[in-house]
Amino acid sequence: MTRAVPKAEIHCHVEGAASPDLVRRQAEKYGVDVSSFLDEAGYVWSDFTSFLAAYDGAAALFRTEEDYALLAETYLSDIAAQGTIYAEIFVSPDHAERSGIGTEGYLAGLGTGLERARRASGIECRMIVVGIRHFGPQAVEAAARFAASRPHALITGFGMAGEERFGRVADYARAFDIAREAGLGITIHAGELAGPESVRDALDHVRPSRLGHGARAIEDPALVERIAREGVALELCPGSNVALKVFDGWEKHPFEAMRKAGVKVTLNSDDPPHFGSSIGHEYEMAARTWGYDAAMLTGFTRTAIQAAFVDEATREKLL
Numbered sequence: 001m002t003r004a005v006p007k008a009e010i011h012c013h014v015e016g017a018a019s020p021d022l023v024r025r026q027a028e029k030y031g032v033d034v035s036s037f038l039d040e041a042g043y044v045w046s047d048f049t050s051f052l053a054a055y056d057g058a059a060a061l062f063r064t065e066e067d068y069a070l071l072a073e074t075y076l077s078d079i080a081a082q083g084t085i086y087a088e089i090f091v092s093p094d095h096a097e098r099s100g101i102g103t104e105g106y107l108a109g110l111g112t113g114l115e116r117a118r119r120a121s122g123i124e125c126r127m128i129v130v131g132i133r134h135f136g137p138q139a140v141e142a143a144a145r146f147a148a149s150r151p152h153a154l155i156t157g158f159g160m161a162g163e164e165r166f167g168r169v170a171d172y173a174r175a176f177d178i179a180r181e182a183g184l185g186i187t188i189h190a191g192e193l194a195g196p197e198s199v200r201d202a203l204d205h206v207r208p209s210r211l212g213h214g215a216r217a218i219e220d221p222a223l224v225e226r227i228a229r230e231g232v233a234l235e236l237c238p239g240s241n242v243a244l245k246v247f248d249g250w251e252k253h254p255f256e257a258m259r260k261a262g263v264k265v266t267l268n269s270d271d272p273p274h275f276g277s278s279i280g281h282e283y284e285m286a287a288r289t290w291g292y293d294a295a296m297l298t299g300f301t302r303t304a305i306q307a308a309f310v311d312e313a314t315r316e317k318l319l
């Protein structure tokens with residue numbers, strides 16, 4: 001029923017979008033044993049920490065420009081086939097350094113993948129550079145400096161991912177100031193693994209126009225009201241939250257409660273194959289769980305495009 005609905009995805013980590021098939025092929029190519037995080041059925045993890053280990057294990061198998069071109073092209077072609085017209089991917093200079101390719105080759109490869117997917121299906125895509133919170137404030141600041149000092153037509157935002165329970169948001173404020181001054185759109189993971197305090201800190205210290213998740217703000221009605229009043233868009237990822245046991249099932253997820261409270265809500269897949277999801281699955285499950293029709297679902301896509309870190313001419317075309 002949701003196949004024909006135009007979709008947008010504004011919260012997906014590119015390394016987390018690598019399918020088990022692609023990762024197996026990469027593992028063969030480089031002669032790496034992946035059995036600690038991948039089996040016949042897919043990725044293997046049991047909590048956020050082991051999820052991050054599986055994520056890092058897969059990321060380490062992408063080492064050349066062509067590897068990254070293939071990663072981005074495969075993911076974007078797949079979601080284009082699911083009806084997606086626009087996507088933003090989180091890209092991580094830290095993972096580029098760790099895999100040995102370095103940031104220039106990483107961006108060049110991803111850029112090639114974006115271009116190939118656009119030519120094949122028409123899908124538009126932009127990149128959001130992220131710092132990794134548990135690597136500490138200095139690393140996140142370095143990621144921000146990189147994003148700010150390296151103009152790239154397809155890098156339009158800056159964010160922070162990783163372990164939300166690590167450190168204090170205030171210690172990362174400088175990184176976001178650097179990115180904001182460079183004209184980049186601002187988003188931050190908050191309200192996924194930690195509660196309302198974490199979301200409030202993110203709003204106060206980072207002043208993002210979007211929150212990565214923000215779902216656990218639901219625990220504080222005054223905070224939900226503030227998010228609605230300030231027009232901060234939520235990059236909600238219900239399938240991810242359910243898989244990581246942030247909520248006890250789709251019917252317990254606050255997506256509909258947030259929408260009813262007047263919050264700008266969007267549907268996203270986060271790290272799709274890790275969580276048994278895809279953007280198409282998120283739309284389908286939202287329709288089944290909360291009874292949304294095609295017009296409502298299209299409305300979430302429009303909200304995502306309105307909140308997107310994209311030039312106005314492209315936004316107008318997509319709307």
Ligand code: HPA
Binds near residue numbers: 055161162163189
């Ligand atoms: N949360 C935080 N950091 C991440 C995630 C996530 O779901 N995926 C990749 N990095």
Ligand code: ZN
Binds near residue numbers: 013161
């Ligand atoms: Zn995420």
